[in-house]
Amino acid sequence: MSTLQPASERAVGIDAPLLEVRNLVVRYGKKGPAAVDDVSFTIARGETLGLVGESGSGKTTIGRAILGLQTVTSGQILFEGRDITKARAAERRSLQGDLRAVFQDPFSSLNPRRPIGDALTEPLRVAGVPRTEREQRAREVLDAVGLAPGSETRFPRQFSGGQRQRISIARALVTDPRLVVCDEAVSALDLSTQAQVLNLLADLRAGTDLGYLFIAHDMAVVEFLAQRVVVLNRGRIVEQGRTGEVMRNPQHHYTRVLMAASPVPDPDEQARRREAWRALKASAAAPAA
Ligand SMILES: Nc1ncnc2c1ncn2[C@@H]1O[C@H](COP(=O)(O)OP(=O)(O)O)[C@@H](O)[C@H]1O
Ligand SMILES: [Mg+2]
Structure with a gap:
């Protein structure tokens, strides 16, 4: 060729x-x-x-x-x-x-000891996005999936199954x-x-x-x-x-x-x-x- x-x-x-x-x-x-x-x-x-x-x-x-x-x-x-x-x-x-993923069981992919904001900002941190920007973006996606302001400081066990699935959707979408x-x-x-x-x-x-x-x-x-x-x-x-x-x-x-x-x-x-x-x-x- x-x-x-x-x-x-x-x-x-x-x-x-x-x-x-x-x-x-x-x-x-x-x-x-x-x-x-x-x-x-x-x-x-x-x-x-x-x-x-x-x-x-x-x-x-x-x-x-x-x-x-x-x-x-x-x-x-x-x-x-x-x-x-x-x-x-x-x-x-x-x-x-x-290219992102959402799986059946979000609980298994969320660290029980870390607030969920960490799971949301992590892919952005890896991509080199500055801290204030990634925290802002995490709040945006949480809002987009219908979770209350302040959710980012809470832990996986504090959410229902449906809410946890919203969190994993937010995590998939955080990188656009x-x-x-x-x-x-x-x-x-x-x-x-x-x-x-x-x-x-x-x-x-x-x-x-x-x-x-x-x-x-x-x-x-x-x-x-x-x-x-x-x-x-x-x-x-x-x-x-x-x-x-x-x-x-x-x-x-x-x-x-x-x-x-x-x-x-x-x-x-x-x-x-x-x-x-x-x-x-x-x-x-x-x-x-
Ligand atoms: N890690 C693995 N090692 C060996 N066989 C596997 C493995 N993962 C899946 N399989 C086999 O591959 C086939 C397809 O599995 P999978 O892709 O999980 O199907 P589905 O998601 O449609 O249920 C099944 O026969 C399954 O047993
Ligand atoms: Mg399957």
């Missing part, structure tokens, strides 16, 4: 998707099936892509590979056109502000990232808290070009937030498309099974759940007060 590229090709990074995953394969150990097998998808700027599949289908492995926490067997991961598949520590550090990988970010929350946190995630991206890779085993949760969805079964993509179309007209049997599995078995609980989702969608569709 020529080193002298026409301008139209050199500019490709600018037009490149926010994230591109190409033929990703991840194998744990030398034998056995690949946990992730030839997975390809893209995320555009400002887009939310849902990644859905039952437990063990490879969702977390994909998220970890993107975040540089899992070695890739083969394939490529490109962030804004730049190949980060094998990014070394220094390059990963340079990505830290742009381009992409946030949310891995089962609302799965541990009760239904009404789930709805609040999903609405918060939707509010935070509104009017920005923030992208999410939104990983969940629950189709209903993905349907609420994601414009497009990738359905994963045993490490392979079985279906992908616009969320509404996939939900209305699933092409693959496994997708139908997942959709059927999304509600809970108890019919009363299922009815409550359906009602809650209807209300959630209605509230999100309504113009902001």
Whole structure:
């Protein structure tokens, strides 16, 4: 390939998707099936892509590979056109502000002995942001996720599960990232808290070009937030498309099974759940007060 590229090709990074995953394969150990097998998808700027599949289908492995926490067997991961598949520590550090994560259990990633303000300012300290600026920014993001002024001096145990998840969202956003990988970010929350946190995630991206890779085993949760969805079964993509179309007209049997599995078995609980989702969608569709 020529080193002298026409301008139209050199500019490709600018037009490149926010994230591109190409033929990703991840194998744990030398034998056995690949946990992730030839997975390809893209995320555009400002887009939310849902990644859905039952437990063990490879969702977390994909998220970890993107975040540089899992070695890739083969394939490529490109962030804004730049190949980060094998990014070394220094390059990963340079990505830290742009590419962030929210996990299922915020308690495990918050130091119980430190006020939560520390967790919020830490990524900024690493980036060399001066102290008064990072404290100011921490207060801003806490406000953005709906936590009271002064929260930064309190400790993780002083918050509820939903509040702690707001804190981890604040920590993800404090660096003003381009992409946030949310891995089962609302799965541990009760239904009404789930709805609040999903609405918060939707509010935070509104009017920005923030992208999410939104990983969940629950189709209903993905349907609420994601414009497009990738359905994963045993490490392979079985279906992908616009969320509404996939939900209305699933092409693959496994997708139908997942959709059927999304509600809970108890019919009363299922009815409550359906009602809650209807209300959630209605509230999100309504113009902001
Ligand atoms: N650290 C690991 N070592 C070996 N196998 C693993 C490891 N992590 C995940 N796996 C296996 O990889 C597959 C995909 O797991 P995972 O990515 O966690 O799926 P999901 O997030 O969809 O539940 C599963 O079969 C799981 O047992
Ligand atoms: Mg997982």
